[in-house]
Amino acid sequence: MNSIASDSYVVHFKEKAYNALNEHLKDANYSKIFILVDENTHDLCLPLFMAEINGDYSYEIIEIEAGEIHKNLETCAQVWEAMSELDADRKSLMINVGGGVVTDMGGFIASCFKRGIPFINVPTTLLAMVDASVGGKTGIDLGALKNQIGVINQPQMVLVISDFLNTLEERQLQSGFAEMLKHGLIKDKKYWTELQMLSNFELMDDFIYHSILIKNEVVLQDPTEQNLRKILNFGHTLGHAIESYFLESATHETLLHGEAIAIGMIMEAFLSKELTGLSVKELEDIRTTFLKRYKKIVFTEEDIQAILGLLKFDKKNSHGNINFVLLRSIGNPEIDIKIPNNLYIKAFDYYKV
Known part of the structure; x- marks a missing residue:
């Protein structure tokens, strides 16, 4: 399955996705890699994802609560504080492993931290694969109002791995x-x-x-x-x-x-x-x-x-x-x-x- 070029990044699929990620990590020399997950993808998807990464890198896993109700500025602030405490700098990378809430919010968090660090999206739900994977929209809700705060900013790449669909209800x-x-x-x-x-x-x-x-x-x-x-x-x-x-x-x-x-x-x-x-x-x-x-x-x-x-x-x-x-x-x-x-x-x- 051929990769799809979208503006300044590429959407990769299945095995090609892991190959592209490993090549990118080998060449980019990031100071530290932050992986954002929610409580569901931490248990169901993260082990599968980590098993496919080659190389010895410095990782930090940051877990947020699952659900649209947590897609807000308060959660962002908690993640920014955690990144600061874990010595994130402008040469750090954020990898967002999750559904649309994680990829939307993770992209926004990365885009704002120290005026912007690179990020990669790994959508794990069908909705995120077919919707949040393309377009560079990042953002959070304002109260119950959907996606009122955000920026358009492109990821380094998007990895669409349909095996994650097996974890979904x-x-x-x-x-x-x-x-x-x-x-x-x-x-x-x-x-x-x-x-x-x-x-x-x-x-x-x-x-x-x-x-x-x-x-x-x-x-x-x-x-x-x-x-x-x-x-x-x-x-x-x-x-x-x-x-x-x-x-x-x-x-x-x-x-x-x-x-x-x-x-x-x-x-x-x-x-x-x-x-x-x-x-x-x-x-x-x-x-x-x-x-x-x-x-x-x-x-x-x-x-x-x-x-x-x-x-x-x-x-x-x-x-x-x-x-x-x-x-x-x-x-x-x-x-x-x-x-x-x-x-x-x-x-x-x-x-x-």
Whole structure:
């Protein structure tokens, strides 16, 4: 499987990933290597990863608590303090071994420490492999508001090793699969159809590769998200608001990213039918596909109003406008669409049916 060049770095796969890492470590002469993990990847992934590293290097393992709720400035400060106490300098390297929380936050931590040290991302979840692996987005949440603080900064390399998927529960795999379905919806109708027919998560390498190719093609054309890259946010305007609401709710179970985005994609597909010409047939195809895989969530009127109140914090907003990515058809998106207020409730009603 060929490596994928993305801007200033390369995404390597499987055995080539370890070979590329070992060559890089041998040549780079880092003063110290810091490996960031959470409590899950520390136990399940780190031993597999360390067993493949050749050479005698100075390592420090830093473990954080798992979960989106810990993707915040407080955790960053704890890691920065630990790095300082462990004599990190500007010639140190950070390797982030984990899901999207670890890679997003680890990249941000590295980008800010001593005005920036190099980092390598090793995504261990399906979501992180197909989403966080490309684009250089790093960041943390502000309270329950997703990814409000961060920078775009590229890693030295990304290592996609699908063996780590064997450590995941079905729910985590389904969460990542939602982003893959999104790639089909925004860029490749044939891919969307192929993913619909997938009955299990075995032999995923080719699908992961194709998703990374799709995202990489978009990012290379618009690295700082001025225009085209916005299409990657389909389903995320409402989806992020839903995710944030459930994250801070004391009465609702927290939703995984892909679970919230799946709901967002159903609702934003409905808005697409209303505003940008998505056919009823394709709308129903989208709705049916997601509801087969993701548990339906019950929203009260209070929930809906709170979620809509969070839309003003979406990162795509500008000049006071809430900007949506909608579909003209499957594989054919349109950016910067304004939504009439009366359609928000109709979108929730469509999801409820």
